[in-house]
Amino acid sequence: MSDRPLLEQLMDALRCLPGVGAKSAQRMAFYLLERDREGGRVLSHVLDEAMERIGHCSRCRTLSEADICNYCASSKRDDSQLCVVETPAEVVAIEQATDYRGRYFVLGGHLSPLDGIGPREIGLDLFDQRLREGNISELILATNPTVEGEATAHYIGEMARARAIRVTRIAHGVPLGGELEYVDGGTLSHAFTGRRDF
Amino acid sequence: MSDRPLLEQLMDALRCLPGVGAKSAQRMAFYLLERDREGGRVLSHVLDEAMERIGHCSRCRTLSEADICNYCASSKRDDSQLCVVETPAEVVAIEQATDYRGRYFVLGGHLSPLDGIGPREIGLDLFDQRLREGNISELILATNPTVEGEATAHYIGEMARARAIRVTRIAHGVPLGGELEYVDGGTLSHAFTGRRDF
Ligand SMILES: [Zn+2]
Ligand SMILES: [Zn+2]
Numbered sequence: 001m002s003d004r005p006l007l008e009q010l011m012d013a014l015r016c017l018p019g020v021g022a023k024s025a026q027r028m029a030f031y032l033l034e035r036d037r038e039g040g041r042v043l044s045h046v047l048d049e050a051m052e053r054i055g056h057c058s059r060c061r062t063l064s065e066a067d068i069c070n071y072c073a074s075s076k077r078d079d080s081q082l083c084v085v086e087t088p089a090e091v092v093a094i095e096q097a098t099d100y101r102g103r104y105f106v107l108g109g110h111l112s113p114l115d116g117i118g119p120r121e122i123g124l125d126l127f128d129q130r131l132r133e134g135n136i137s138e139l140i141l142a143t144n145p146t147v148e149g150e151a152t153a154h155y156i157g158e159m160a161r162a163r164a165i166r167v168t169r170i171a172h173g174v175p176l177g178g179e180l181e182y183v184d185g186g187t188l189s190h191a192f193t194g195r196r197d198f
Numbered sequence: 199m200s201d202r203p204l205l206e207q208l209m210d211a212l213r214c215l216p217g218v219g220a221k222s223a224q225r226m227a228f229y230l231l232e233r234d235r236e237g238g239r240v241l242s243h244v245l246d247e248a249m250e251r252i253g254h255c256s257r258c259r260t261l262s263e264a265d266i267c268n269y270c271a272s273s274k275r276d277d278s279q280l281c282v283v284e285t286p287a288e289v290v291a292i293e294q295a296t297d298y299r300g301r302y303f304v305l306g307g308h309l310s311p312l313d314g315i316g317p318r319e320i321g322l323d324l325f326d327q328r329l330r331e332g333n334i335s336e337l338i339l340a341t342n343p344t345v346e347g348e349a350t351a352h353y354i355g356e357m358a359r360a361r362a363i364r365v366t367r368i369a370h371g372v373p374l375g376g377e378l379e380y381v382d383g384g385t386l387s388h389a390f391t392g393r394r395d396f
Pocket of ligand 1: 057058059060061062068069070071072073
């Protein structure tokens with residue numbers, strides 16, 4: 001604990017949160033101190049518990065309190081479909097937006113040789129074990145449509161094809177409701193190249 | 199501690215922060231867990247310390263770890279000026295934006311009889327002691343330009359005038375750089391009524 005005033009330390013600590021700059025941190029600190037000390041105490045306690053007790057599922061690598069997460073433990077999900085994503089947040093996004101009820105595998109990033117992130121760092125040894133279990137009929141690649149995400153999808157796709165598993169990639173293009181004029185060039189180019197009969 | 203998943207509890211707890219909705223809370227939770235556990239631990243610790251140890255200055259009522267805050271304790275500030283504000287955040291705003299180096303008094307709100315907030319609840323007994331010390335030559339009213347803030351300013355102004363202390367009110371009007379078209383009607387009306395020779 002430093003000797004600096006606690007109020008300053010609190011504002012600084014709040015800035016570790018994404019999207020929180022100096023001005024928001026100040027507003028948050030004063031709000032908690034003047035209006036919601038109980039909320040601040042609860043946040044402190046839950047934050048500590050979460051940082052200590054939430055780890056990664058030993059089967060799919062998503063965030064989980066238990067050794068095996070609910071997605072992996074559920075007997076109601078389809079073992080024949082496996083969806084590969086980069087982060088746990090993407091698992092939640094897919095669960096909320098789609099009716100997919102297969103299994104997941106979370107890379108925790110993407111291949112990035114220059115940063116020393118190879119197949120082992122994104123859990124592909126564990127992933128290969130999943131493929132060898134032999135019950136997957138469709139591997140869905142949902143890595144991000146970035147250069148690294150595409151390269152990672154390609155690498156993983158080859159692993160699955162080597163075991164004669166069907167590989168699909170989620171579609172990328174102009175977002176629904178998006179206006180062409182405001183879509184970035186890369187997306188538009190991708191959408192154009194990927195056009196289909198209508 | 200509830201039985202709900204810790205990740206859900208963390209997202210809920212983060213929503214106690216002003217300006218943080220469900221989507222931001224989710225982003226914050228995943229960010230801390232995936233990328234900055236140390237930042238999360240520090241925030242938890244500082245938050246707990248701050249909620250327990252930051253109280254209010256016994257002289258001016260602003261937030262302070264010590265019984266007497268730095269603004270009150272400093273021998274470099276001018277005892278002849280006293281500025282009255284509603285909240286501690288306003289003290290910081292005035293310190294940052296102006297060269298005022300007098301003393302402060304923080305009401306912690308404004309008079310609101312219907313909510314049971316009378317003179318005692320906003321510390322006017324303590325404030326009256328300050329006036330009776332006899333060294334104040336200017337009382338600056340910096341309560342908010344709301345109906346309640348104006349009523350509170352009026353009430354406090356009368357207390358000071360009863361002791362023959364000069365009372366000033368900070369100016370309200372169109373913000374610098376503000377375009378008339380986009381200023382709210384109340385502000386514009388106030389600015390118009392308060393016009394001066396040019
Ligand atoms: Zn799992
Ligand atoms: Zn003080």
